[in-house]
Amino acid sequence: MQSLCHRLLSLLFVFSSLQIHQLTEACSCALSHPQDAYCNSDIVIRAKVVGKKLMKDGPFGTMRYTVKQMKMYKGFNKMQHVQHIYTDASESLCGVKFDINKYQYLITGRVFDGKVYTGLCNFNQPWERLSLAQKKGINHRYQLGCNCRIKPCHYLPCFVTSKNECLWTDMLSHFGYPGYQSRHYACIQQKEGYCSWYRGMAGRDKTTINSTDP
Template sequence: MKMYRGFKKEDASVQYIYTESSESLCGAAWRFNKYQYLITGRVYEGKVYTGLCNLIEKWDKLTLAQRKGLNHRYHQGCNCKIKACYYLPCFITSKSECLWTDMLSNFGTPGYQSKNYVCIKQKEGYCSWSRGWTPPDKSVINTTDP
């Protein structure tokens, strides 16, 4: 219904989404006539590919912060990279990285950080996590934020 990124306007008509044939091979299955989905993936040679390693979620299961992020905030992080932390210690290696720590406490499932924060470039040039539903307050540093 809507493309957020990855397509030029003239290419935005997708008829097929390619995935593996079974879930055991990381293939994804949907019920399109019943639900709307957010589907992430990659575009290769004009075809859209996705699988279980990508974010695929029923639209009505997304948090308010995620829906607002898609429509208003995530584009501010296009020059940022999210670096996953699987075990401690974890470090960022450049100012364009945000450290994603959900994997430490949620057994590989999206947790509080990914559902409520957005990685965006701050005016100082560094990328950092900001609450997804409100613009970042430039005058206060919140030490409870990831």
């Protein structure tokens, strides 16, 4: 009888371990250029996370982060000021974890029932880790390209199929993601109606490149 109990406990342990392993791999996100993350978000802010509270709802609960908003870049039509950010408490369900009183974060998210929700599939980064081009993109450049389409290229050959597309080739680099285009370029709609990659330079902030570059 004692041996049978040990076997049952062992089986339960293995089963629970498999469940935990499956849960930790449950969150899967497609790669997204920061411009797409900006354009597809309801809210884009820079904020410092100053507190958190676990809300007892759902199987794992929801984490409510209290933030001190520094600047809003997008979302004025949704709300004027963000005080709380909601995310799933479980990382396996794409919940994101923020450090308290450590960084100013760029936070992107969607609005549901008057609340801002974000997760691992959203673009959330410490502000100091963003490149200068990404900061300028968040400030104004990305908005200029929200009518453009950033087309990922995973395997060669890749081609643009319309004038509003920019070919995103970061995934082809052995350096991986985030790559050079993600950190330094924005896909901007030009006066002629077509879209092309754009990089502002320190001295001359008007450099337009071909839609297949870099």
